[in-house]
Amino acid sequence: MPKAILGGIEIEVDEDGFIQEPEKWNKEVAEDLAKIENAYPMTEEHWKVVNYLRDYYLKYEIAPPIRMLCKQTGFDLKKIYELFPSGPAKGACKIAGLPKPTGCV
Amino acid sequence: MPKAILGGIEIEVDEDGFIQEPEKWNKEVAEDLAKIENAYPMTEEHWKVVNYLRDYYLKYEIAPPIRMLCKQTGFDLKKIYELFPSGPAKGACKIAGLPKPTGCV
Amino acid sequence: MEGETPLLDELEKGRWPSFVKEIKRAAKKNKAALDLLKVQELSYKDKITHWKHGGIVGVTGYGGGVIGRYCDQPEKFPEVAMFHTLRVNPPAGWFYKTDALRKICDIWEKYGSGMTNFHGSTGDIILLGTKTENLQPCFDELTEAGFDLGGSGSALRTISGCVGPARCEWAMIDTLDITYNLTMEFQDEIHRPRWPYKFKIKISGCPNDCVAAIARADFTVIGTWRDSIRIDQEAVRDYVEKGFDIESVVKKCPTEAISWDREKGVLNFVAEDCTRCMHCINKMPKALRPGLDRGATILVGGKAPIVKGAYLSWVIVPFMKMEPPYMEVKELLRKIWDWWDENGRTRERLAELIERLGLKQFLRDIGLPAVPQIVYRPRSNPYVFLRR
Amino acid sequence: MEGETPLLDELEKGRWPSFVKEIKRAAKKNKAALDLLKVQELSYKDKITHWKHGGIVGVTGYGGGVIGRYCDQPEKFPEVAMFHTLRVNPPAGWFYKTDALRKICDIWEKYGSGMTNFHGSTGDIILLGTKTENLQPCFDELTEAGFDLGGSGSALRTISGCVGPARCEWAMIDTLDITYNLTMEFQDEIHRPRWPYKFKIKISGCPNDCVAAIARADFTVIGTWRDSIRIDQEAVRDYVEKGFDIESVVKKCPTEAISWDREKGVLNFVAEDCTRCMHCINKMPKALRPGLDRGATILVGGKAPIVKGAYLSWVIVPFMKMEPPYMEVKELLRKIWDWWDENGRTRERLAELIERLGLKQFLRDIGLPAVPQIVYRPRSNPYVFLRR
Amino acid sequence: MARTDIGPPNYRDMLPEIIKRNYGKWKYHEIIRPGVLKHVAENGEELYSVRVGSPRLVSVDFIRDICEIADKYCDGHLRFTSRYNIEFLTDKKENVDRIIEEVQKLGLPVGGTGNCVTNVVHTQGWIHCHSAATDASGIVKAIMDELYDYFVSMTLPAYVRIAVACCINMCGAVHCSDLAVVGVHTKPPKIDHEKVSALCEIPTTIQSCPTGAIRRHPDPNIKSVIVREDLCMYCGNCFTVCPAMPLADPEGDGVAIYAGGKVSNARKPPMFSRMIVPYLPNNPPRWPEVVDVIKRVLEVYAKNARKHERMGEWIERIGWEKFFKLTGIPFTEHHIDDFTHAVETFRTTTQFKW
Amino acid sequence: MARTDIGPPNYRDMLPEIIKRNYGKWKYHEIIRPGVLKHVAENGEELYSVRVGSPRLVSVDFIRDICEIADKYCDGHLRFTSRYNIEFLTDKKENVDRIIEEVQKLGLPVGGTGNCVTNVVHTQGWIHCHSAATDASGIVKAIMDELYDYFVSMTLPAYVRIAVACCINMCGAVHCSDLAVVGVHTKPPKIDHEKVSALCEIPTTIQSCPTGAIRRHPDPNIKSVIVREDLCMYCGNCFTVCPAMPLADPEGDGVAIYAGGKVSNARKPPMFSRMIVPYLPNNPPRWPEVVDVIKRVLEVYAKNARKHERMGEWIERIGWEKFFKLTGIPFTEHHIDDFTHAVETFRTTTQFKW
Ligand code: SRM
Ligand code: SRM
Ligand code: SRM
Ligand code: SRM
Ligand code: SF4
Ligand code: SF4
Ligand code: SF4
Ligand code: SF4
Ligand code: SF4
Ligand code: SF4
Ligand code: SF4
Ligand code: SF4
Numbered sequence A, B: 001m002p003k004a005i006l007g008g009i010e011i012e013v014d015e016d017g018f019i020q021e022p023e024k025w026n027k028e029v030a031e032d033l034a035k036i037e038n039a040y041p042m043t044e045e046h047w048k049v050v051n052y053l054r055d056y057y058l059k060y061e062i063a064p065p066i067r068m069l070c071k072q073t074g075f076d077l078k079k080i081y082e083l084f085p086s087g088p089a090k091g092a093c094k095i096a097g098l099p100k101p102t103g104c105v
Numbered sequence C, D: 001m002e003g004e005t006p007l008l009d010e011l012e013k014g015r016w017p018s019f020v021k022e023i024k025r026a027a028k029k030n031k032a033a034l035d036l037l038k039v040q041e042l043s044y045k046d047k048i049t050h051w052k053h054g055g056i057v058g059v060t061g062y063g064g065g066v067i068g069r070y071c072d073q074p075e076k077f078p079e080v081a082m083f084h085t086l087r088v089n090p091p092a093g094w095f096y097k098t099d100a101l102r103k104i105c106d107i108w109e110k111y112g113s114g115m116t117n118f119h120g121s122t123g124d125i126i127l128l129g130t131k132t133e134n135l136q137p138c139f140d141e142l143t144e145a146g147f148d149l150g151g152s153g154s155a156l157r158t159i160s161g162c163v164g165p166a167r168c169e170w171a172m173i174d175t176l177d178i179t180y181n182l183t184m185e186f187q188d189e190i191h192r193p194r195w196p197y198k199f200k201i202k203i204s205g206c207p208n209d210c211v212a213a214i215a216r217a218d219f220t221v222i223g224t225w226r227d228s229i230r231i232d233q234e235a236v237r238d239y240v241e242k243g244f245d246i247e248s249v250v251k252k253c254p255t256e257a258i259s260w261d262r263e264k265g266v267l268n269f270v271a272e273d274c275t276r277c278m279h280c281i282n283k284m285p286k287a288l289r290p291g292l293d294r295g296a297t298i299l300v301g302g303k304a305p306i307v308k309g310a311y312l313s314w315v316i317v318p319f320m321k322m323e324p325p326y327m328e329v330k331e332l333l334r335k336i337w338d339w340w341d342e343n344g345r346t347r348e349r350l351a352e353l354i355e356r357l358g359l360k361q362f363l364r365d366i367g368l369p370a371v372p373q374i375v376y377r378p379r380s381n382p383y384v385f386l387r388r
Numbered sequence E, F: 001m002a003r004t005d006i007g008p009p010n011y012r013d014m015l016p017e018i019i020k021r022n023y024g025k026w027k028y029h030e031i032i033r034p035g036v037l038k039h040v041a042e043n044g045e046e047l048y049s050v051r052v053g054s055p056r057l058v059s060v061d062f063i064r065d066i067c068e069i070a071d072k073y074c075d076g077h078l079r080f081t082s083r084y085n086i087e088f089l090t091d092k093k094e095n096v097d098r099i100i101e102e103v104q105k106l107g108l109p110v111g112g113t114g115n116c117v118t119n120v121v122h123t124q125g126w127i128h129c130h131s132a133a134t135d136a137s138g139i140v141k142a143i144m145d146e147l148y149d150y151f152v153s154m155t156l157p158a159y160v161r162i163a164v165a166c167c168i169n170m171c172g173a174v175h176c177s178d179l180a181v182v183g184v185h186t187k188p189p190k191i192d193h194e195k196v197s198a199l200c201e202i203p204t205t206i207q208s209c210p211t212g213a214i215r216r217h218p219d220p221n222i223k224s225v226i227v228r229e230d231l232c233m234y235c236g237n238c239f240t241v242c243p244a245m246p247l248a249d250p251e252g253d254g255v256a257i258y259a260g261g262k263v264s265n266a267r268k269p270p271m272f273s274r275m276i277v278p279y280l281p282n283n284p285p286r287w288p289e290v291v292d293v294i295k296r297v298l299e300v301y302a303k304n305a306r307k308h309e310r311m312g313e314w315i316e317r318i319g320w321e322k323f324f325k326l327t328g329i330p331f332t333e334h335h336i337d338d339f340t341h342a343v344e345t346f347r348t349t350t351q352f353k354w
Helices: A027-036 A044-060 A066-073 A077-083 A087-095 B027-036 B044-060 B066-073 B077-083 B087-096 C006-010 C019-027 C031-046 C098-111 C132-144 C175-185 C187-191 C233-241 C246-251 C279-283 C327-343 C350-357 C359-366 D006-010 D019-029 D031-046 D098-111 D132-144 D175-185 D187-191 D233-241 D246-251 D279-283 D327-343 D350-357 D359-366 E017-022 E060-073 E093-105 E137-151 E193-199 E202-208 E237-241 E288-304 E311-318 E320-327 F017-022 F060-073 F093-105 F137-151 F193-199 F202-208 F237-241 F288-304 F311-318 F320-327
Strands: A003-006 A009-012 B003-006 B009-012 C084-088 C095-097 C115-118 C125-130 C201-204 C219-225 C258-261 C266-269 C294-300 C314-320 D084-088 D095-097 D115-118 D125-130 D201-204 D219-225 D258-261 D266-269 D294-300 D314-320 E026-033 E036-041 E046-052 E057-059 E077-080 E086-090 E162-165 E179-184 E214-216 E225-227 E254-259 E274-281 F026-033 F036-041 F046-052 F057-059 F077-080 F086-090 F162-165 F179-184 F214-216 F225-227 F254-259 F274-281
Touching: A003 A027, A027 A087, A044 A066, A044 A077, A044 A087, A066 A077, A077 A087, B003 B027, B027 B087, B044 B066, B044 B077, B044 B087, B066 B077, B077 B087, C006 C019, C006 C031, C019 C031, C019 C115, C019 E057, C019 E060, C019 E137, C031 C125, C084 C132, C095 C098, C098 C125, C098 C132, C098 E060, C098 E077, C115 E060, C125 C132, C175 C187, C175 C201, C175 C327, C219 C327, C233 C246, C233 C266, C246 C258, C246 C279, C294 C327, C294 C350, C314 C327, C314 C359, C327 C350, C327 C359, C350 C359, D006 D019, D006 D031, D019 D031, D019 D115, D019 F057, D019 F060, D019 F137, D031 D125, D084 D132, D095 D098, D098 D125, D098 D132, D098 F060, D098 F077, D115 F060, D125 D132, D175 D187, D175 D201, D175 D327, D219 D327, D233 D246, D233 D266, D246 D258, D246 D279, D294 D327, D294 D350, D314 D327, D314 D359, D327 D350, D327 D359, D350 D359, E017 E046, E046 E093, E057 E060, E060 E077, E060 E086, E060 E093, E086 E093, E137 E162, E137 E288, E179 E288, E193 E202, E202 E214, E202 E225, E202 E237, E254 E288, E254 E311, E274 E288, E274 E320, E288 E311, E288 E320, E311 E320, F017 F046, F046 F093, F057 F060, F060 F077, F060 F086, F060 F093, F086 F093, F137 F162, F137 F288, F179 F288, F193 F202, F202 F214, F202 F225, F202 F237, F254 F288, F254 F311, F274 F288, F274 F320, F288 F311, F288 F320, F311 F320
Parallel strands: C201 C219, D201 D219, E162 E179, F162 F179
Antiparallel strands: A003 A009, B003 B009, C084 C125, C095 E077, C115 C125, C115 E057, C219 C294, C258 C266, C294 C314, D084 D125, D095 F077, D115 D125, D115 F057, D219 D294, D258 D266, D294 D314, E026 E036, E036 E046, E046 E086, E077 E086, E179 E254, E214 E225, E254 E274, F026 F036, F036 F046, F046 F086, F077 F086, F179 F254, F214 F225, F254 F274
């Protein structure tokens, strides 16, 4: 597995840059990831999304459905893409330190 | 509901003589029921069946399948009918103070 | 009695024989029958049944054969406060000598309501309505008269077979003998419930299935043959000459195995295409007859909707010879019961269990070969369990 | 290159055009193609895929359209260590001008492996294999050339329609226009996954269903008509005179709606019995033509086996007029998406959801009337949910 | 103590002599008139069977009446069919007319053979069953009064088998009948929480529900169950195992009507009956709406089906949409299956009629 | 930044002039020889389409080659069919032969029309997919080399559509094809417990299994799952959501073969393909056993089916038992369905052939 320096620490990431050591995630890691995903600087709105994703994941061990994400944050999908140009999966989930969404492509 | 005096106490029974107040069941009640069901005097073998039924019921809230009853007591069905001429449902379950078996007729 | 049952009285009118008339007839001599009439009138008025749930009553040594029944208004209708029915196992094929029938009538007049069902839908003689205390003496007299109880509860039910070789030219197996033989062999299974649920066996002499076995029996035996239909071409021509519309018959052959050559006056027949549906034979009994290599198709799982929905029986053995003492069938039955009893949940009929565990599993456990005749078509899904 | 891939070389032999030859052709100019060839040879040897699971890569602003792919032996095959595909939305009906195609070729030669699928099974142009860093510039040039990405992930997938009115006399609806119109309307749904799972729309001009919509689309639009087939009896006779075996055609009409009157030389037709299966029209295109009251049957739920098994699409609207701007269809789609998104579980396709909640529930929630055309036959079970 | 397990009488002892002689040796049969079969044996002997309709629910005197006829003309033998009809068996052709005469004196119809409406298989209803959502004998009487002519003749395209069951347990072959009436509840069980604990095994009760509608009572102090009404389809399976959960209700109870089932393997394989009317209220004593539907469907069938086509075969040929059109019975959302194997009924083709 | 959401090119810009003129106004067509369609418009104009087989997995130079032909004879227009074939469209009859000549120079077959074996719908296989249990392009090549003559002629009773999918996800219409080859795994997933926690959502993984075979690891310290192997049928759905559970295995992987599916509504409604061979091992590069079965079935069909009968229509008419007999393919317990709607395939009649 490749390693990356994120938030000043070395973390294992997969080929797509998703972190593989979830326990190492922190605000700084997120911000560095946000740079990669063109979501930097992170505003309150960014954090709202990222925090929601993280909380949901920690509680349920899964990423929330998009519909839920929109409902709960109050952002429509357009807005999410404005905040995270690479989208909720590749962008927001990566920044939130979630495992790489699989599911159907 | 009709009442019956069983083991010296008054207990509600249904038309078929199944007791309706399970908490009042005791050894004496069982023996009086055994008289009605032609299973008196109750031998150790009778008690083995009755106790098994009761324990099973208290644990699982249901009467055990006949197959299980035979397996666990070591008696075949013929033997059960010798002990309880009106059979495991009408005879043994009644004596054990279980609710009336419904299921299919 | 007159005028007391205005609703039911309506049902004395009309051309079809009236059950109300029958109850009234019995009510003239029997108080329980009179109360039955009144309860029924009340139900017609209230639009609801007045019979309570369940009841466990019976005779010594048996776990079934009696359906306990209590009225929900015992004070108003004391004569039917208890109104249990006895299921009496009829002779195979429902053949009777009148003296036997009369004996039943006499016994039932003595101990019961005088009302009966000839027969119940499973095929029993239903003696409708008596008190708990009458059950044992009534039973005792019945056995005296040569009759025994049928099945109820989680037991083997009364077996039935079509009229078969007694009167039908198409009986490929001896339905009556099989019915009787199995009934005698499995008396214990009939009288002493032991399984997760009821189990029914029905036997039809040919694919016309005159006891509706395929729809109603957990274990269905249907007579069939393996060789070719026998055709008397002379007799075919005779039908046609008498104005019989043979084209309409040929047209409905499901496999196009037959065709009518008008020119030559010959009914062409491709034996290997025929699926022995009986249709052409049915329509020309004088000219066409089933083949001579006879036996039965065994199917399992027919039943009504409770719990998981209704099922038609499924072929498990396409062809089995049926010779007394029918050891192969008995052995198969025992294996099936064992498997079902071991694996089945309470109130799970055989079909539901097979659906749950898979027909493949069933065949394997019972030791029956997988042949294409067992299915209409192979699976469409790719989901093959290899390690089960 | 020669001799290095003995297994694949076998597949250069034979009469059917060879994909191996194609890879080799690309490999001459392109290192990734050469590594692809080698990986494939290795798979042929090892009998296992050498591509790793998944990968999330893409272009800015989109959530899909690119399938990320990594090789499991990146050291050995560095040129295909990353080997992502782009799904490019083709013009409706897969019509191309050569200049457009050439542009794609040029772009792909520049940024990718030079290997393609014309087309993928959903209908996209598949540009097979490039590195992450090339995705965005490649995409940019593609849009420059007038092309955009198709769908992937839990999104609306690239819509496809049959050749339809462009070249087919049986197109009852304008498949190309509908395909294009819906594609433009739902760009957002195509590019930004948002649902429980994928969603596919396919449009066929008539019941021949030349895009296999009924088997593969969550939302299937199939052209049909309501009035009578138009018959040119003269032309029918002409067929017959030229030796055409009309009886063989008539015999296969599923409804017996047509019959051939040999004497009169007339093809009898009972319009109300015809179910518009196309068979007779297909066989006599010069003589029989569909009716003129045209529209579409809408079906939903077609899909491959994952998870609960494969489904064919189910009729939900027997007939709908299809006029631009197709508002009715768009509204229906939006309602369905909303219902599915609200009720569906992750990876639950529409069919599975409908099966779980019931077609009745679906129709009710979507506001569609229950008509008998929706089912083959009514329920056989007595289990009616009245309070759901 | 009584003997047990003696089994039924041996059928051999019940057979008429001519049958004993020709057992398994019948060659062919003819229906010489409605209700009268003639079976000819290989050796040329002839057996006549006179088939007679019975209401099934009969008094012992009824049995004695028919015994008398059997004694007079059939050497004391008779049989019943698998559909409750009585059959008088005789080897004397001249007895046929006499039997018919005597039978008719008793008010019983001769018929039930060939392409007729034969006797109606049915169940207990309010006469004896706790589970009944309707009466059976009454509906049968009302129907057969109306269809009497079809019993005594043989003018239909094929066999028509009618069945009536008083609840969806469907005692009988209702689920595979050409026409069927089934009693249905339409209200969820009313739970008597007091009684549940004494009368019912709670796990069994919960497990009994095919749709998982039953749960333990949320209050752990109440040893009972609750029902999610939106998941209930009134099957009554819970009531069967738990008497404290009755579903019967004068307003809710009624009947559903089914069509197109069959059992025989002739031509098409056996088929299930399918719902044609989801609900009609109980309207005793004569259930006129029910009788009307049955008669209407029968007559549309008689007029439209081809020769040899059973009801279901006819409907499958013309299509169910056409059936609803021809009969004028309204199609509703309740006709659409939503139980376990529902998807098999969904139309996966653009082929249909208008 | 690039423009987004521009959508595909407008098809109108891609259409040849003759099509623009006659859009929606075609009157009839003829197949004037295998691979060549003639469509006649209401106004009498004629359009010729030359259909050409393609391996689908092609280099850009291949595309350029065909563009060249289209430039020469088709005013720079061409199209692809829904089954990967290339179509050259021209209003000049005289161009047809020239196109054919040029196409054949490229080594491409002209055909795929009418009652032929047309191009094989297929998928990625080892060329690009992580899920593949076999290769697709290779099997297609092996099959079509053998069936080439059926592509360039029109001698079959009806259309034959073949499809190949490299795993049971069945990308394509494999599940409704006359003949189909499907890659299958036959070993349960090998779980990499280390990776599960980083790569997989455990609840999603558990829920993904159609048979409920997946459970949480019994050791709460191990954030992973376990699989009950007796409940696994190797569908790979878990692998799709959890990369740490691969099923691929050189020994276990292979293909199953299906037959009798169709999509069109002509005559019989669409049908699913049905399993005829549960498993054959992968035998690259030419999968001879697979090719053999496909060819054998095709030839038995060609010999026995009636005119206009698709594979599935033929089989349903003669019965599957007869199909197995005629083709000599052994029937095994694995052919018997035991998934969700299995009961619909169980035979509920005594009607069958020997
Ligand atoms: C007496 C009886 C058997 C018994 O053991 O009691 C019987 C007797 C005969 N049946 Fe039956 N069938 C009898 C119930 C049945 C049943 C079961 C049922 O109705 O519950 C069926 C299956 C019905 C179904 O499919 O739903 C049945 C389906 C047939 C058929 C096939 C009819 C069809 O085309 O589907 C035939 C053949 C025929 O008549 O063409 C047949 C033929 C016959 C023949 C002709 C057989 C013979 O050669 O003797 C007998 C006289 C037929 C008649 O009534 O016209 N029998 N027959 C039953 C009389 C019932 C009654 O009183 O009406
Ligand atoms: C008496 C009889 C109806 C009749 O009027 O003829 C009858 C009456 C009852 N049946 Fe039945 N069944 C009768 C034949 C049938 C048949 C027909 C058959 O056996 O061929 C069936 C359909 C076939 C089948 O078994 O599936 C039948 C399917 C049921 C069912 C549904 C079983 C299922 O698996 O779907 C039940 C419900 C149950 O078992 O709890 C049931 C239950 C009952 C109960 C015991 C009611 C209950 O829920 O406990 C009825 C007692 C009524 C009473 O008070 O007398 N009865 N029952 C029939 C038995 C008479 C006899 O022995 O000859
Ligand atoms: C070009 C194409 C449409 C497209 O938009 O690309 C097309 C074109 C035509 N189809 Fe098709 N069909 C095309 C795929 C299909 C498919 C889909 C598929 O194969 O995946 C089907 C459904 C197949 C199935 O049922 O499995 C399909 C089922 C038909 C049928 C019905 C055949 C049948 O009897 O079942 C006809 C009618 C006929 O030819 O008798 C038909 C007829 C036609 C006609 C004659 C329509 C017309 O008048 O122009 C076209 C030429 C037929 C021919 O090839 O002989 N087309 N046709 C597709 C060519 C595929 C190829 O390259 O081979
Ligand atoms: C590229 C393509 C195959 C091809 O070679 O043509 C393809 C490739 C994949 N499909 Fe597919 N599917 C492709 C058309 C289809 C079709 C056909 C169609 O769309 O008409 C189907 C059947 C129809 C359907 O959707 O049901 C199809 C049913 C699946 C499924 C099963 C879905 C189901 O509900 O049963 C999966 C599994 C999944 O979604 O996780 C899947 C998943 C996949 C994945 C993404 C693998 C995965 O598990 O994540 C494959 C990526 C392969 C790769 O690395 O390139 N693919 N897939 C097709 C898309 C090309 C295009 O855009 O034109
Ligand atoms: S099932 Fe066959 S053998 Fe039995 S009575 Fe009916 S027709 Fe005769
Ligand atoms: S028995 Fe049935 S399948 Fe056989 S020839 Fe007669 S009608 Fe046809
Ligand atoms: S689906 Fe119909 S309209 Fe479309 S190309 Fe095929 S035959 Fe023509
Ligand atoms: S379109 Fe089909 S159903 Fe209609 S007449 Fe032609 S073949 Fe028959
Ligand atoms: S159908 Fe229902 S109500 Fe009628 S007898 Fe059977 S169980 Fe009782
Ligand atoms: S009636 Fe049936 S569905 Fe309703 S709660 Fe009882 S068992 Fe469940
Ligand atoms: S069929 Fe399976 S292996 Fe082949 S491309 Fe589709 S998902 Fe991949
Ligand atoms: S392969 Fe399929 S059945 Fe096996 S564990 Fe995975 S999801 Fe379950």
